[in-house]
Amino acid sequence: xxxxxxxxxxxxxxxxxxxxxxxxxxxxxxxxxxxxxxxxxxxxxxxxxxxxxxxxxxxxxxxxxxxxxxxxxxxxxxxxxxxxxxxxxxxxxxxxxxxxxxxxxxxxxxxxxxxxxxxxxxxxxxxxxxxxxxxxxxxxxxxxxxxxxxxxxxxxxxxxxxxxxxxxxxxx
Ligand code: SF4
Numbered sequence: 563x564x565x566x567x568x569x570x571x572x573x574x575x576x577x578x579x580x581x582x583x584x585x586x587x588x589x590x591x592x593x594x595x596x597x598x599x600x601x602x603x604x605x606x607x608x609x610x611x612x613x614x615x616x617x618x619x620x621x622x623x624x625x626x627x628x629x630x631x632x633x634x635x636x637x638x639x640x641x642x643x644x645x646x647x648x649x650x651x652x653x654x655x656x657x658x659x660x661x662x663x664x665x666x667x668x669x670x671x672x673x674x675x676x677x678x679x680x681x682x683x684x685x686x687x688x689x690x691x692x693x694x695x696x697x698x699x700x701x702x703x704x705x706x707x708x709x710x711x712x713x714x715x716x717x718x719x720x721x722x723x724x725x726x727x728x729x730x731x732x733x734x
Contacts, residue, residue: 581624581650582707583613585700588623588647590640593630595657595690602693614700620646625703626680630690631659631666632673638733644680649715652703655685656696664689678728681714681721 589599603609603616617623620643628640644653655676658664663674676682683706686699706712718725 578707578710582704585612585614585625585652585704586617586623587614587625587627588617588620588643589627589629590643591629592632592636592640593657593659595630595659598690598693598696599627599629602696607693607697609697609700612697612700612704620644621648623647624650625652625654627654627656628660628676629656631657631664632676633669633671634673634732637673637679637729641679641729641733644718650712651715652683652707652712653680653714654699654703655682656699657691658687658689661685661687673732679725679732681717681725683712683714 589596591599599616601607603614609615614625620626624647626640626644626647632640644651653676655661659666659672660676660682663669663672666672667674673679677685684699684703686695688695691699703712
């Protein structure tokens, strides 16, 4: 291997390591599960010890945290926010409602599966997930970043026609 390649590989490795330890999260509080976020990010469970901190703008955030059921009106905003974020970016579906609609599974107004519309890197199951489960979800994402497997944002570019078609079916 050329010296240049060794340096580049080392540089990318360091970058990935730093990235996984500095995750700014935009929590898009769509529903009731968001109530478990305050204990997760404040002193009791202290998500910041893992480098995870809440942030207020899409442009500077790394994680889009969708905290619960998504109705059709909300989906449009979530997609807009996700597209405003700069890559690499990650999506976490928080709560059973983002996986299968949860207790709203038969509602005409609720979107049942977030991953049909956006590339979800990690789901955190539960209704509502406990702070421990949320921290575990963050740690799973960090592991995926470390292994170079948190590539949902690339999938969104490569399979954009698939996501856009699904979005169009719901949003028109
Ligand atoms: S999974 Fe439970 S807590 Fe979360 S949004 Fe759905 S109903 Fe609310």
